[in-house]
Amino acid sequence: MAFHVPKAPGFSQMLKDGAKHYSGLEDTVFRNVQACRDLAATTRTAYGPNGMNKMVVNHLEKSFVTNDAATILRELEVQHPAAKMLAMASHMQEQEAGDGTNFVLVFAGALLEHAEELLRMGLAVPEVIQGYEMACRKALEALPECVCSRVANLHDVKEVAAAIRPAIMSKQTGHEDFLAGLIAEACVSVYPESGNSFNVDNVRVCKVLGSGLAASTTLRGMVFRREAEGSVTSARDARVAVYSCPLDTESTEAKGTVLIRSAAELRSFSRGEEVMMEARVNAIREAGATVVVCGGKVGDLALHYADKHGLMVVRLLSKHDLRRLCRTLGATELPSIATPPTPDEMGRCDSVYRTEVGDTQLVVFRHEEGEGGGVGGAGVSTLVLRGSTENLMDDVERAVDDGVNCFKALARDPRLLPGAGATEIQLARRVAAYGEACPGLEQYAVKKFAEAFEAVPRALAENNGFKANELISKLYAAHHEGRSTAGLDIEAEALALRDVAEAPAVAEPFLVKHWGIKLASNAAVTVLRVNQIIMAKPAGGPKAPKAKKDWDNDDD
Known part of the structure; x- marks a missing residue:
């Protein structure tokens, strides 16, 4: 009952x-x-x-x-x-x-x-x-x-380094003086003259395995762990065209079938694609561009004509990196290679080159010291961190992040407490x-x-x-x-x-x-x-019973 x-x-x-x-x-x-x-x-x-x-x-x-x-x-x-x-x-x-x-x-x-x-x-x-x-x-x-006390001049590297040193010391004891100098140099180089605000995203970090922390450097511009796509690996006083699309022939939305009856028709069909691609690459070159950055794959045909016309090609798959690069160079991100860039849409960079650090290939977009870059004169600076292990470099990166945020706090209020x-x-x-x-x-x-x-x-x-x-x-x-x-x-x-x-x-x-x-x-x-x-009562029904080990083994 x-x-x-x-x-x-x-x-x-x-x-x-x-x-x-x-x-x-x-x-x-x-x-x-x-x-x-x-x-x-x-x-x-x-x-x-x-x-x-x-x-x-x-x-x-x-x-x-x-x-x-x-x-x-x-x-x-x-x-x-x-x-x-x-x-x-x-x-x-x-x-x-x-x-x-x-x-x-x-x-x-x-x-x-x-x-x-x-x-x-x-x-x-x-x-x-x-x-x-x-x-x-x-x-x-x-x-x-x-x-x-207070930081009197946020454009003085030594004064800024002394102010952010304690924040870095709490994370990397023994390396605080060296890192404070690097971070201060990177922050000051992109701090606008007006001093209205500071964007922490303007200071980037590139980690390269090998050597020691003392080999770390800072530079004005951006560094990517990538290789240049073609045979052209450097450009001085570069004019950069940035595309968010692949540098390749465009595929149609609808699938189609082409009937080819002879070798002449096959050559003519292939030649049409070649002529169109060469015309587009040549138009980009005639617009004044010496470097092309694309956000997708680079076709073999496009790369061939880029090498032929002396264009350096760099591929970046991250949309965030493309946007930061546009901010660094003062460029406009273009959606299609069918239209060549105008002078206002191209970015400017003092030098773009491929280099090797340790056994890692890097592509560097560099501004000379004292040169303004990007929107409103506030460009991007990059810290190239070296270290023996990935864990060490991750910890150093967290110390860099604290130092940069400390500079941001000082930009809002320069007062200091003991x-x-x-x-x-x-x-x-x-x-x-x-x-x-x-x-x-x-x-x-x-x-x-x-x-x-x-x-x-x-x-x-x-x-x-x-x-x-x-x-x-x-x-x-x-x-x-x-x-x-x-x-x-x-x-x-x-x-x-x-x-x-x-x-x-x-x-x-x-x-x-x-x-x-x-x-x-x-x-x-x-x-x-x-x-x-x-x-409240947890969601879901009763848990399934645990199966025996090797329950599906036919030999048992």
């Missing part, structure tokens, strides 16, 4: 069988906080110049060895909803400032850890949230007062003093917000092998004496402080810290606002 089993009372009775529902501090807030703390603890050991690397194997079984938090989170594919909020905040930090992704995770993890302490003390969640929001506003108000934990301690002191003057229970949350700033210098100390508590006390003592730019000296053998505003300065862009504090605070508050977790 069958009988009906009643569902559990409460909210669960409204959901399908298999759905899950959690509520209360223990099941929701503390569960989410623990997940976020675990995520922050994973990337915290990678913070700073001496942070440890992580080996991440993604779903395609490709391995990454890096200490870049953005890459780690992107390849891990975090699924926990609360931890995913921190990952999204870190991703937004990468989009807004390009650097400081690990800072967001470390700071947000510390905020949630201290929030858990406050909640276990008896404070209500709204009181903690209100205190955090008050402290965040105070920290952002006090941040401009911590500015130690690094090495100096800014965090200064903000901690100011926010803590503000918390002392706050009435109500929110002052506890404000003080804990100030205490969360200590997580950054604490992580730096632990990753350098120093005692964190001793460093924190030394930093507070130095800042109390008026040394507002005192930070950790990571190059010293023992625990020591230094004035990080001195040369070589350890500074970071104002926008990196501004957005980092803002996004970390918002992520922590969003996690704390969750008071219920409702998980």
